[in-house]
Amino acid sequence: MARKPIKIRAKLKGSMTTVKCLMSHPMETGRRKNKKTGKLIPAHFIQNVVAKHGDNEVLNADWSGGVSKNPYMAFKFSGASKGDTVTISWTDNMGKSASASATIK
Amino acid sequence: MNTDMKRRVFLKGSLAAGTMAVAAGAGLLAPQAVLAAWPKSAFKSKAPADALKGVFGSGTTQASDKIKIKAPDIAENGAVVPVTVSSSIPGVESIAIMASNNPTPLVAVFKLGKSTAADVSCRIKMGKTGDVVGVVKAGGKLYAARKSVKVTIGGCGG
The missing domain is CATH 2.60.40.2470 (SoxY domain)
Known part of the structure; x- marks a missing residue:
């Protein structure tokens, strides 16, 4: 698929770590039609996103096709220090998955 | 309009179910527990x-x-x-x-x-x-x- 499935930025400020990420995914709802053939484009969207700080799960998100194409997500959590690893992985409705990690700056 | 929408939803549902079955058959669903937890009915409501x-x-x-x-x-x-x-x-x-x-x-x-x-x-x-x-x-x-x-x-x- 895409070269970089997930881009992650994690930054520590005070006690809170802000994590921002961009995923590369078509996020088809299954309601759109191919303009040339008139056929429905099958649904293809990320269903589940898990963010981990080390082994600790900090965020678990369930999504529908209502999330925009190439989804952006941001959240904050506490208890991390510089140099720790944040891992984000997703699974879509076709069973595909991707995962990436970044160190907290 | 309304029936058309319903038809679309139905199509979408059956398509999704079909792909899921294929994927499951091929053993592609690695984190099965994760997908099973996806609240399908809620997202379809x-x-x-x-x-x-x-x-x-x-x-x-x-x-x-x-x-x-x-x-x-x-x-x-x-x-x-x-x-x-x-x-x-x-x-x-x-x-x-x-x-x-x-x-x-x-x-x-x-x-x-x-x-x-x-x-x-x-x-x-x-x-x-x-x-x-x-x-x-x-x-x-x-x-x-x-x-x-x-x-x-x-x-x-x-």
């Missing part, structure tokens, strides 16, 4: 209250001014509407984002870890002008806040 019931087990919410929704007043492109939901209610367990006028209102559910702040952002699609609803679950209760967003170009069409 057409009424906001039904969707909430599917996720949280209850459709009744209490309006709260402790939830802040950051979204544009006018979205020029309904395919990309940036939304941030934050809350100062203590002990928030999960946050749901809904676009009340979408064919399936429930967009995303974020389950927060213990150290995670009640402050999440993402970008959503909106089919037409309507309210963005942020629902927060804290201490077993549901709180909600809404903000109206005017959409000039819908994000769900072809």
